[in-house]
Amino acid sequence: MLLTRNRLRLSESDWGRKMDPIGWFLAIGWGVTAAGWLVTSLQANKRETRKEYRAEVTALEVSTDRLLEAYRRYLSETDEAKCEQARLQVHSDVNRVRRRVEGLEGAVGGEICRKFENLFEVLTGGDFESKSRRSGSGNNYARVVTAAEDLLECAETWFRNKYQA
Amino acid sequence: MAIYTISVAKQFSETPAGRYRSDGPYSGEVFREDFLYPALRSNELVEVNLDGTLGYGSSFLEESFGGLVRVNGMSMSELRKKLKIKSSRKFYEERVWRYVADAESAKAKRK
16 A cells, blocks of 8 residues: 555655654665675775785885895906996896885885985995995995895885784 | 086986096096086086986985085085986985085085
8 A cells, every 4th residue: 555645644844753664774774784885895995905005015025136136246246247237237126126115105104215215325335336346345235235124124014004903 | 597408318328337537437526527517617507317327326426416515616505506407216316415415514514
């Protein structure tokens, strides 16, 4: 039986107050469903963002490892042509790491840039590209590794605190 | 005001390297003494374009730009008026001015 407002003889102001229980049940149901959808959507977005940042931090680690390998070859190579190739690779890899750092700066903050600046100075300062440098002089390698570890630790600590704490 | 432009990649080297003249023909000292400082003396405004190279070492940049203060006696304020750095890699531009500022601080401490 179709219950219309006229048949029930309800006034316009009475209509809302006297909505039948089924109407209220449906309204609450839809409200809960919408809220559930919103929460699920937010959680899914957060998971995706976490995955993206995880990938960025991992990419930074891979780039940094590559840079260290190029630098190690540059320090240890005795063949002039191969040493020159390693030197060029160092420059290329420094720029790769720099781009990764700049990509993370917005999320991690200025600290990661300062860590990269330190790595840049330690790696390309001193006798890097100097004629006085002797092959096999690996004294600086330890300092470069330490600076690289500081950079990666900064990124990892940020990720852990943000997504795993 | 006319701008004198120096492109490091096109006019100097795509792979600048080293600090001193003894380190090679494309070192920071060569760039500063043979290109940059003469250009700054002869022009009101010099723009140095850092793009197009594989990259820069800190030694090269410090000698090229910090050396303008340490060796050639220019001041930071003078360089702010006369020198413009153009680089799509903002990191290098920031380093340049850091080296200039550090050279100025070191010079002030020595006085």
